[in-house]
Amino acid sequence: MSFGDSLYMFQLKHYQTTVRTEVIAGITTFLTMAYIVIVNPSILATTGMDKGAVFVATCLAAGIATLAMGLWANFPVAVAPGMGMNAYFAFVLVGAQGYSWESMLAAVLISGILFYILTLLRFRHWLVEAIPEPLVFAITCGIGLFIGVLGLKSSGIIVSSPATLVTLGSLHSPEVLLSLLGFLMIVVLDYYRVKGGILISIIAVSMIGALFGISSFHGLVSMPPSLAPTWLHLDINSVLHVSMISAIVTFFILVLFDNTGTMLGLLEQANLHDEVKGKRLTRAFYIESIGTALGALLGTTSLSAYVESAAGIGAGGRTGLTSVVVGVLFFAVLFFAPLATAIPTYATAPVLVYVAILIFRCIVKIDWQEIRVAVPCFITVVMIPLSFSISDGIGLGILSYLIIYTLTGKAKEIPWGLWPIGVLFIGLFFLAH
Template sequence: MANPNSSANLLERLFKLSENRTDFKTEVLAGFTTFLTMCYIIIVNPDILSLTGMDFGAVFVATCLAAAIGCFVMGLIANYPIALAPGMGLNAYFTFSVCLGMGVNWQVALAAVFVSGLIFISISLFKIREAIVNAIPMSLKFAIGGGIGLFLALVGLQKSGIVVYKEATIVGLGDITQPSVLLVLLGFFMIVIMHHFKIKGAIIISILAITIIATLTGLSEFKGVVGDVPSLAPTFMQMDFAGLFTYSMIGVIFVFFLVDLFDSTGTLVGVSHRAGLLKDGKLPRLKKALFADSTAIVAGAALGTSSTTPYIESSAGVAAGGRTGLTAVVVGVLFLLCLFLAPLAQSVPSFATAPALLFIGVLMVQGITNIDWEDITEAVPAFLTIVFMPFSYSIADGIAMGFISYAVIKLCTGKAKTVPYMVWIIAVLWVIKFMYFGG
């Protein structure tokens, strides 16, 4: 006869529930909470990546599987309540900067993501990753997040038709009386109001609500809710490494590496701090957590999606009591169950995801308040980082201008000794890239 306590004992051994002052019920609830706040990605990610020519259904499956793999590794190996999925910002860079902006085939872009993941794995085995993060000035870290937020907002405004191209002014206000535009505005304010009242799943609720309204008014076609899992074949192992060995693609790999470096490390530390998991200001088992992140990037690229990264939305699960990797495992299981919701995902019109991009932009830009705006040598590089991303329509160019200007301004104001050596290296690499290979 099976021991009724065997399952409980297994969970205790795997996740140390008692040691972390939590229990099975609390962890499951936390997992559901985190999932509701981030499951919008199963709709938004395929919507963005499909603009490159990638098959929507295959990317949908790759998104669910990459998220599940990342959550399982984080939960079972690192034992942290932190969920992972293909990252916003990184998917925008993949689509709009690399594929559409540089004319790179998505197969080559996936290879770049794969290589960046391998680099992550190699440096995560040592303390190189931590050294790089610690060497980057805080003003540039916050500025990169803020710039990506504005970039996502611009993408959302364009997708919705609120902002359009105008020959005289480059950009201008579109026809805001169009039904789709009005639905975007409605969706955005729905998210804001629900977020204010701390309603879980505000973004996904808004997407589904706008989809229902669009279907009822004939603006989109409803294809069902549950159906067969789409084929992964169109994107699985479709990476093109032969087209990767060019100087411009080396720069692409570098940006994938740099953006995910800040995003993932910052999220790991931030969520762990909220959960009270830091010991003397440091994160125990950091190497295992970084390994989970790196593994998810490599697996995601092989499956057919842009970089997978820890989600700041995990803090919602932490607020609900999540303290162990069981929370992340629950999120992973829920992502697997979403594989059968492909018809629903394909029923969502493009403009229904625009409010999500706008709101995520709001959340990401909040970090710029932590920049020391009183110190002009910190403020100007941060400002250039932020504005160059949307105005040049390139996350990479924004990062480049930030590092170059930081080094130059500090040098010319007699503060060269305060600049970490890593900043000099990155700035010089970008200068060489612009001089010999252009923008």
């Protein structure tokens, strides 16, 4: 089989892309989300889990699931332990509510199995079909705005403030100035249609930072730590207790809507509209569920489609070849951890802001003249970043949609499947808040 034949499965010509574009997109996605191999172990280590083992579990789970996303679903979407879910796992379930990390890993395993069953029963497809199109666009825009906030926060352009929640950061900071430089480089290179502009910006800003001593280089190669401290360390018996039910249900619903909403937003950004109800989406849902179960066995939290995949999509990624590149890099980083950590946040943060702008373009697809549509869409778009939760923003948007359409005498126009989703979110808000 020739090299060209081996790439036929990705349908590069059909999606009007090339091997070079897909490889650059994969590297771009990986660089924007590589922080997870550092941040996830740091968060989960607060529960008593071995940091080195979680690092290995994170790389393996993300690598396997992302490879599967590329080879089986042919989507340019990377999968890794979800940010937000790991914080909920560590700081709420284990830290505040006192569950052991072993019992919570068992809960993650159960949620993965439940995801698989719901996909088998086509519940997640039903969920996708039940959400009205304007809300799908609103979710996409909300995710874009969320990505933008993450980028601005990571770059230091905005910082927390006790008086105003957020405020402008120090524009004298070298990191902020380099982030602004990186953003301008991306915009200008995109204007002149320079291929790989995002990747060029990341590398250039990283090199400038190293040249002026703002960031440092700690070596190239190291052997990965042992996985033994977390491998198969699940307390299955604990999940049989009644006290665990609310924790498992809340965790499950949060992950369900967060994952589904993110996947819809990414497919919209990649212009893969025709795949929203197809076999490839089903395969993607299977991969997320099996990946979550595998992650629990390895020693990490539930896996999710990553919003940072939008960076690779913005760089031109349209097929699973992008994901294959990301998956391979996750395996490689096991042995190149010093190199992976050498890419500073201020170099990747501008990418998120730029991608947020690309995603936010779909806001024009919402009919803002129709007040019954405009209000729930606005709530969805705004509350995703303000609540710092994709699932919370989706829930508030759906509930406002149900209430407004009912009070204006248009209840018959509401898709029947949206009602049980609304009930689920009411229960979720009572349990989680």
